[in-house]
Amino acid sequence: RKEVEQDPxxxxxxxxxxxxxxxxxxxxxxxxxxxxxxxCRKEPKLLMSVYSSGNEDxxxxxxxxxxxxxxxxxxRDSKLSDSATYLCVVKLPPKFYFGSGTKLNVKP
Amino acid sequence: xxxxxQHPSWVICKSGTSVKIECRxxxxxxxxxxxxxxxxxxxxxxxxxxxxxSKATYEQGVEKDKFLINxxxxxxxxxxxxxxxxxxxxxxxxxxxxxxxTEAFFGQGTRLTVV
Numbered sequence: 302r303k304e305v306e307q308d309p310x311x312x313x314x315x316x317x318x319x320x321x322x323x324x325x326x327x328x329x330x331x332x333x334x335x336x337x338x339x340x341c342r343k344e345p346k347l348l349m350s351v352y353s354s355g356n357e358d359x360x361x362x363x364x365x366x367x368x369x370x371x372x373x374x375x376x377r378d379s380k381l382s383d384s385a386t387y388l389c390v391v392k393l394p395p396k397f398y399f400g401s402g403t404k405l406n407v408k409p
Numbered sequence: 410x411x412x413x414x415q416h417p418s419w420v421i422c423k424s425g426t427s428v429k430i431e432c433r434x435x436x437x438x439x440x441x442x443x444x445x446x447x448x449x450x451x452x453x454x455x456x457x458x459x460x461x462x463s464k465a466t467y468e469q470g471v472e473k474d475k476f477l478i479n480x481x482x483x484x485x486x487x488x489x490x491x492x493x494x495x496x497x498x499x500x501x502x503x504x505x506x507x508x509x510x511t512e513a514f515f516g517q518g519t520r521l522t523v524v
Contacts, residue, residue, distance in 0.1 A: 344415075344502050344515040345453070388452065395441065397504075397513060401452040 304328060305391050307400035315408055318379045322403045324389030325371045333392035334365055336374045338385045339402065345388055348374075379407045412436055413505045415516025422493055422523055430488045430519045432503030438483035439505035443513060444476075447500040459486055493523040 307324045314320050326334075334351035349356065351363040351372050362375040376383055384407045389400035412435040422428050432442060441460050445453040457473075459465035459480035467473045477489040486505070490497055500520050506513040 342500070342518075342520070344518045346515070347512065350512075395458060396455060397443065398455075399445075399453045 304393070304398035305389055305400040307389050307403050309401055309403060311404040311406050313406045313408060314379055316379055316381060318407075319375065319377045320379055320405060321376075322374045322387055322389075322405075323371055324373070324400050324403075325369075326389075326391045326398075327370070328391075328393055329367075329370060331370075331391045331393045331398075334363075334372050335390040335392070336361075336363055336372075337388040337390055337399075339388055340385050345390075345399075348387070376405075379405075381407050381409065383407050413439075413503065413514045413516045415503050415519055417519055418517055419520040420522070422521070424494055424523055425492055427489055427491045428493055428521060430490075430501055430503070430521075432486045432488070432505065432516050434484050434505040434507075434514075437505075437507045439486070439507060440483065441506045441513075442480055442486040443504045443506075444478060444486075444488050445502045445504070447502065447518075453502060456488075490521065493521070495523045498522045 305326050336348045337345040338348045339345040349358050351365045355364045360377045364373045386402040386404045388402045391398045414433045416431045444456045447453045456471045457465040457467045459478050461480050461483050465478040480486040502518040503516040504513040
């Protein structure tokens with residue numbers, strides 16, 4: 302079983318839509334959780350960390366459910382520039398485990 | 410945020426030759442560096458973890474004699490793909506971390522094509 306699982310998508314949404322991605326992790330000892338964004342042929346860049354209490358950064362909201370071992374990312378008011386692959390990352394020290402990514406296409 | 414510089418950004422080499430990829434932390438001392446490989450439409454797969462001054466720890470299935478990792482200083486780690494073959498063509502990315510509980514920052518990646 303993979304350490305981190307994500308729906309690969311793609312999610313095709315119109316501009317202005319709200320879209321949510323989920324990610325599950327297998328090891329309950331995982332300590333930290335992140336969402337990264339990866340544009341085509343580029344390196345991943347940290348979008349936001351995910352805290353137990355949930356956290357928001359502008360149009361982006363991340364949630365963590367330790368009991369069910371999943372994390373989520375909600376994007377409101379989608380922009381064309383949000384089109385990318387979103388990677389769920391779980392830290393089980395000393396390693397980081399990556400999901401396969403969920404591709405988002407925001408259309409005009 | 411912190412900057413990790415990876416070089417070269419792309420390389421084309423002939424089958425059987427060796428290629429060295431450098432990963433530098435520019436504004437912090439990286440006690441740990443990670444090397445990943447990403448095939449098209451797949452996730453990043455961890456190849457090895459290296460701590461400064463120690464031998465790298467390789468993930469299962471990664472040949473340590475083929476992928477030589479050196480982390481001789483706190484700001485530089487290198488990955489050498491020895492006797493490269495076309496199946497080694499991939500996107501190689503490093504990431505560096507200052508301490509155990511700090512974020513890891515990624516280099517820009519190196520696209521290796523072996524012909």
